[in-house]
Amino acid sequence: MRRASAIILFLAACSGALPALDNEPTGFRDLTWGTVVSDVDGMQVVKEKGPAQYWLRDEESPSVAGVDVEAVLYLTLEGRLEGVAAVADDGTLMRDSLAAVYGEPDEQEQSLSLWEGRNTVIILNEHDDNKAELVICTMKYYAQLAGGDG
Secondary structure: HHHHHHHHHHHHHOOOOOOOOOOOOOOOOOOOOOHHHHOOOEEEEEEEEOEEEEEEOOOOEEEEEOEEEEEEEEEOOOOOEEEEEEEOOOHHHHHHHHHHHHOOEEEEEEEEEEEEEOOOOEEEEOOOOOOOEEEEEHHHHHHHHOOOOO
């Protein structure tokens, strides 16, 4: 909860021109934002909280932007895909890989990096042990997160 609060405060402090995100994602892997996740083979709900559900996908290679992660957690609101979250063991490698795909972060403050597009936000929170939490989500999911309901 403390990390989520730090991310929310960081994002609330960020302001500027209309965002531009190189290669802005419209989903993750073969799933577009808004996909009804229960219709996808191999998806399992692992947690529910209010309108949010958290899913894992069977037999999936756990990586994001070419970097190994512990698992990829699919984030839904009312059953529709709105984002993914993961934890990487090498935060520096994850930041560099994200920058190679999406360009340099729009905002960077201490351990937090933010890439912001028209419909998608990418948040990377690096820790002292070099692990990093990553969230790639729609603006709709971010609004839910910022509102404290996600």
